[in-house]
Amino acid sequence: MTYIRPAFRHPQLPLNKLGLPVSYYEGALSTLCAGCGHDSISAGIIQACWELNIQPHHVAKLSGIGCSSKTPTYFLSNSHGFNSVHGRMPSVATGAYLANRDLLYIGVSGDGDSASIGMGQFAHVIRRNVNMVYVVMNNGCYGLTKGQDSATADIGSISKSGSVNQFQGIDLASLAIELGATFVAQSFSGDKDQLVPLIKAAIKHPGFALINVVSPCVTFNNNPGSTKSYQFVREHHAMTSKMDYVPEMKTISTSYHEGNNQEIELHDGSTIQLHKLSPDWNPEDRVSAILALKQAAAKQEVLTGLLFIEPETKALHQILGTTESPLNTLTESSLCPGNKELLELNKSWR
């Protein structure tokens, strides 16, 4: 009965620095199809938040509509959440972020939610550099409405019913780099070893961070001929790099060979350790990142890993120069300085 989850957990579950077991970060039992890639990504988010010792009540989960957008229910039950209308998660996230800059915002969307109905919102949330993690669970179809081709379906990809997609797919990662995103990564739901460090780095990035995760829809788009199936992605998987996220304090000991190593320091002193697999790609250079994506696409490869990062970035609050205190905590006394101040101000304009 997958609708009842036993209450017992492994009695030797390790605890994080907050003294919490990973089970504290779980959500309700998923109602997605058995084997849906989205569930793996939820598990990756749970793992990343547990490893980073994040207090679940310091997190807000936001989503739109779709199977992917249902997933916030299935992780971090002890967090805040808002399940918005189709394609409108970015506006809700922007508003929430403006009101309370202290929370960690995790937005979850689908390829339909972001690349079709929400395309405009997607562009603007990037442009405004809202400090959030934006996860696209990309299955190339509208899973929730029974598998119609989405705007990210690759041209030539064959659907379960046998029809061939005639339209050019939107590449969300290239687009995000183009639009000025300062953290863009791509991953595969079937590779948690890669996904979890990426989510951790994205959480630590002080601006907008996109992770476009290929996440097979087992029910409607896992057939031969689909370019978003488990088998296709496993066979056409190319990595930019192997990556570790190394929290501050911890001494660095990468097991990778010398040579193509690159270390990227984040604003809080933690680092991303990269072992580059494609030699001419430079993760801190937009042009090189886009080039790497185009080259991979030409070879029918799914390029995964960290694609682009600009560690020093100004998020929306910095751009607007708002106060450090979350706006929702400001009371009338600080918002309304009083008649004396007003008179002073008016005097200065006379």
Place this chain on the structure above:
Amino acid sequence: MKPTNINNPEYFHQVVDCQYACPSHTPVPEYIRLIAAGKFTEAYMVNWDSNVFPGVLGRTCDRPCEPACRRGRVEEEPVAICRLKRVAADNKEDVKQYMPQGLFAPNGKKIALVGGGPASLTVARDLAPLGYEIHLFDEQPAGGGFMRSQIPSFRLPETVLNEEVGYILNLGIHTHFNHYVRSLKELLQSDYDAVFVGSGAPRGRDLLELPGRNEGDANIHIGINWLASVAFEHTKKIGKRVLVLGGGNTAMDCCRTARRLGGESVKVLVRSPFEEMKASPWEKEDAIHEDIPIIDNHVPKSFVVKEGQLIGMTFEKVKAEYVDNKRKLVPTGEPEVFYEVDDVLIAIGQENSFPWIERDLGIEFDKWNMPLVNETTYCSTNEKVFFGGDAAFGPKNVITAVAQGHQAAISIHLYCSEMNLKTDRPAPFVNLHNMKMGIHEWGYDNNVVTDQRYVVPQASKTETLRDRKKEVELGFDVMEGFKEAQRCLNCDVQTVFTESKCIECDACVDICPTSCITFTTNEENESDIRNKLKVPATNLSQPLYISDTLPTKRIMVKDENVCLHCSLCAERCPTAAWDMKQFYYNVTKAMGMKNEVIG
């Protein structure tokens, strides 16, 4: 590491912790499910086939299954397996119709059984349906051995014992009660084709070397002799102040019996620390509940006799010290303590004794005067003579006697069929069958309840202390039995993995509530694999289930340790690479073998 060979029935057998730990490998989860379904008669018969005395064992078994039970690794307490057995026995309907129905066509072979305890009775039950003419000898007036003479009626009512001994004797067994076998030679010289020795370990240890032992003899009793004398109603009273020496189950039965025979101040004095006493925790609890203090770390030093009358005992106080894991009891140096007493019961262990077995019959004995018995065939060095139960390897318990009886019966049958006792032994009956009924439906109740172990209700103390025969435990009623049965995790419903179907989507890894499943790269050593699992597999007594190499060059590793058998992995698997299959394992009994004896 090589993939696990699940075609070897021993692999899944060990996953069913309780059944594996049970000496006669009773299919526990199978009968627990039957109890939950209200099928008490069927549940009783599953037990009867394996352990022969479900009603007796449901009250008295040493329950090696319970410390092994998986539930005890997931939460505080194991399933009350033993007391569930009693629910089946208490609520069954007519079971006789499902038992072998005599008369059995004789096969011309004649077997003698020495002793009428559980070991001999098991041999009798397993062989009688094959047409053997079976003669059972016991010096007692009725069958049951120690189950009758030692286990007190307040734990095991005579009616329950009589019923279950009766099922066997009614299979046409020739009983010779009140008949002590004085000479094995004589038996062998008569026309028996084989002899089974199930004479138990009938001699209680004494403290002959202690000062005052002889002078105080009138009030000093050997525990097991005294219990037998109470059981057969020769002894009806005991003094007001009683000391019981010893810390095993005999001591516990002695002190509780003494409380019912007039003992007002009954104390148990034991050499070892309380935690290390041989008695089971529940036996100690029951004694303490009946106002019997257990005084540990006291070594008896002397019986104090005044004017020919025992008046007390002295003890030396000791403490336990451990050197190289060996315990030594070291005197604390405190002055000896004196306890006043009217009667003393010595319950410090039993020994085997075979004064009736001549030493020139080809039966070899070791330096401890124990016969050399083969641990698989239970045959002695005389091919016609078999041993089982306490007589074979020293005092154990009823379920061990039964398990050995089954094996000895197989050997006797093979011997009489002129077959090889080792190479012709029958394999267990095994079966693996699918439990899938629908998308979210299985042929078993996979919902894991969080109920804590239910406590067996007891009759009031004032009532039970007044009447030696009044059973203390009332047993679970049907509803309590159902709830307790629901705590069972159905460990026989196995998770079966098919590599070729797995698409490595991680769904099972993500859903498993107890983090049992990991996909990882293979290693040479098991310990390296154990260390890198999602939760390291530190319980080395529990196996790893390892798959063959998958397309990503990884392997699937499942740590069986705390798997809840909840089926979520199988329900979440989109390709049915995981499946839940019920594994049925049953030790073959002689009763179920082909009858190849030509009479």
